[in-house]
Amino acid sequence: MNPRQYRYVGPADILEQAPPGRRGQAIVSQGDLAAWLTGQTAQDAGEPFTYVIDLGGTLRLAPQRSEHVACAGREPVLGAGEITFTAEGGAWTVGEISNQSTGYCPEPSSWTAVAAALDRAGLERPPGFTHPIVFRRCRRCRQRNIVKDDHYACAVCGGSLPATWNMDEPGSPVR
Incomplete structure (x- = not known):
């Protein structure tokens, strides 16, 4: 894959x-x-x-x-x-x-x-991101959000954020 x-x-x-x-x-x-x-x-x-x-x-x-x-x-x-x-x-x-x-x-x-x-590149590394970040775009106001503590709510308008990644779905500001 x-x-x-x-x-x-x-x-x-x-x-x-x-x-x-x-x-x-x-x-x-x-x-x-x-x-x-x-x-x-x-x-x-x-x-x-x-x-x-x-x-x-x-x-x-x-x-x-x-x-x-x-x-x-x-x-x-x-x-x-x-x-x-x-x-x-x-x-x-x-x-x-x-x-x-x-x-x-x-x-x-x-x-x-x-x-x-x-x-x-031959670089020793941790087993995963030391600071992983979950991004989602609000479908109501189109703002980019960082999901904190599994709280899937838009920080701008309070709308629900989707459970799956959607940052490039149609309607996103940059194409």
């Missing part, structure tokens, strides 16, 4: 600001990660980084304040979120990782594609 592809569902103005064809740094090995981290500022090194898993299954990284859609070169993704790294025994490992991307709103089940990309 092929993993779900997530298209951008965030604000149109952020999509328009993302340079087409430019992507975050591809990380396919420990060496790639070490070289990329060396080039980051001290401020960036202390914060989580933006990541996406492109449709080829490659981990791509950008500084934390980067938009996921820019890291993905405006393309659909298999996963997206924030990630931190720690050095252990001369190798980099994943410290914390989430699916926190309000532009792509990937499901927690995107972990399968994320884990496969991390494994291919």
Whole structure:
């Protein structure tokens, strides 16, 4: 079974600001990660980084304040979120990782594609997202929501949120 592809569902103005064809740094090995981290500022090194898993299954990284859609070169993704790294025994490992991307709103089940990309790059990782997030779009007011404590109610209008992922259903703001 092929993993779900997530298209951008965030604000149109952020999509328009993302340079087409430019992507975050591809990380396919420990060496790639070490070289990329060396080039980051001290401020960036202390914060989580933006990541996406492109449709080829490659981990791509950008500084934390980067938009996921820019890291993905405006393309659909298999996963997206924030990630931190720690050095252990001369190798980099994943410290914390989430699916926190309000532009792509990937499901927690995107972990399968994320884990496969991390494994291919030779990065030790946790068994799942350390901070999984459930996203739903309100069918009444169309707002994006984060479901907290299994409370499936819209934070804006109070409407019921669906039990299944619906971020890209017709009527979503970005097509």
